[in-house]
Amino acid sequence: MAERTDWRLLRERRMAEPGASDAYEAAKLAYALGGTVREMREARGWSQARLATEAGMTQSAVARFEAGGTVPTIPVLERLAHALEAELDVRIVPRLSTV
16 A cells, blocks of 8 residues: 555656646647557558558557657658548647636
């Protein structure tokens, strides 16, 4: 039980550091995007190598992207969307008010 408390305290300290919240949100988004691309690729029955060829990337770049290991640029997202015959939809929407 003490280990959990220590982990929570460590997380709280780290998240209080400047920029930590922004980095966490970027990583969360990268992971979600990677999962979506992986699902679309697998639905087509494609390997990572096949998607890489279709998108003009390397297999290792596709693997890193799908694992959420990189924050992608818009051009990379466009290449992946084109290869998967999908539409890239980038939006900024207002947050719901908590008041």
